[in-house]
Amino acid sequence: MAKYLISFPSAAMVVPDGEWEAVGRDAHAVIDEAKAAGVYVFAGGIDADVPPVLVSADGLVAGGGYPWARPLDGGFTVLELPSREEAVAWAARIAKACRCAQELRVFGFDPRS
Secondary structure: OOEEEEOOHHHHOOHHHHHHHHHHHHHHHHHHHHHHHHHHHEEEOOOOOOOOOEOOOOOOEEEEOOOOOOOOOOOEEEEEEEEEHHHHHHHHHHHHOOOOOEEEEEEOOOOOO
């Protein structure tokens, strides 16, 4: 089984003000279903109120992330699933709940991790 990252950038969530409560309810329901199905690994989102720092190999800390990369933000779910087809199906369920398309990636397996 592979672990799949299902994610979206914050800007993708364009939700009318009156629908935020329903989005939260629907998104939590899908996560609860993933937990019940035994495929849930973890989920959450980047805290936009805490700015990133870039830490070098010598421990030097600089404000901000990589200056050449787009900012990393939004929500993330990691599920462990037997096939890409099942990952696509779960991503579609999350997309419906969140009211925005989801990016789907597979984690490469590192046997020493």
